[in-house]
Amino acid sequence: MISKTLRAFGVLMACLGVTVAVPAAAHNVASIHEGLAGHSTAMALNVNHGCKGSPIVGLRLQVPDGITDAKAAYDPHWTIEYKMRKLSEPIDFHGRMINEVVGEIIWKDPKNGSLPANSWYPFKFRMTLPNEPNRVLHLKNITLCEEGTDPYIDMPEVALDVNDEDFAAKTWAFMTATATPAPFLVIRAAEKKQYPWEWTPAQARGEREGTRQRQARAD
Numbered sequence: 748m749i750s751k752t753l754r755a756f757g758v759l760m761a762c763l764g765v766t767v768a769v770p771a772a773a774h775n776v777a778s779i780h781e782g783l784a785g786h787s788t789a790m791a792l793n794v795n796h797g798c799k800g801s802p803i804v805g806l807r808l809q810v811p812d813g814i815t816d817a818k819a820a821y822d823p824h825w826t827i828e829y830k831m832r833k834l835s836e837p838i839d840f841h842g843r844m845i846n847e848v849v850g851e852i853i854w855k856d857p858k859n860g861s862l863p864a865n866s867w868y869p870f871k872f873r874m875t876l877p878n879e880p881n882r883v884l885h886l887k888n889i890t891l892c893e894e895g896t897d898p899y900i901d902m903p904e905v906a907l908d909v910n911d912e913d914f915a916a917k918t919w920a921f922m923t924a925t926a927t928p929a930p931f932l933v934i935r936a937a938e939k940k941q942y943p944w945e946w947t948p949a950q951a952r953g954e955r956e957g958t959r960q961r962q963a964r965a966d
């Protein structure tokens with residue numbers, strides 16, 4: 748157990764090139780670790796440092812299968828490029844048949860210079876999460892630096908399964924097993940659709956509960 752812990756710290760130190768113990772959050776991570784199935788979701792890929800001390804000049808983000816509308820936020824610092832991915836068969840996208848989707852978002856050519864190697868920076872985007880509750884979505888990405896790259900593309904040896912009773916422990920083990928794990932988020936079942944907006948059943952019950960309490964006080 749001790750050697751395992753030391754090994755985990757070892758790779759983290761190697762990743763940062765410093766001699767303090769740091770959490771796995773020093774890797775590139777998603778700004779949220781859970782999201783709702785079928786909901787359009789704003790998030791960021793948070794980059795915590797450059798590549799072995801080299802300044803950051805961009806990021807490549809691979810859009811996972813099942814996502815049809817990934818889009819970067821407007822960001823005056825970067826040129827944003829989309830690489831399209833052909834679909835095996837056309838899909839209906841808001842009433843229009845499409846046969847390709849965004850497969851990769853690339854932020855590049857910083858307009859006001861590279862980000863210093865010790866920067867923290869959120870590369871912002873949004874995407875509609877697939878209607879696949881309990882799927883663990885990995886966001887493979889590569890930090891681009893003046894010298895070299897940091898590819899956060901390592902996947903778990905065995906796919907993470909939210910129904911596994913050791914899910915949390917296995918997730919942490921994955922995040923600390925290598926210096927460059929692919930960030931992830933868990934898709935949760937949504938209690939209600941995003942649009943049109945409505946109360947959840949619980950919120951609706953709470954509303955009636957409040958009404959009863961007001962009535963009780965009035966009596």
Ligand SMILES: [Cu+2]
Pocket residue numbers: 762763773774775795796926
């Ligand atoms: Cu790191």
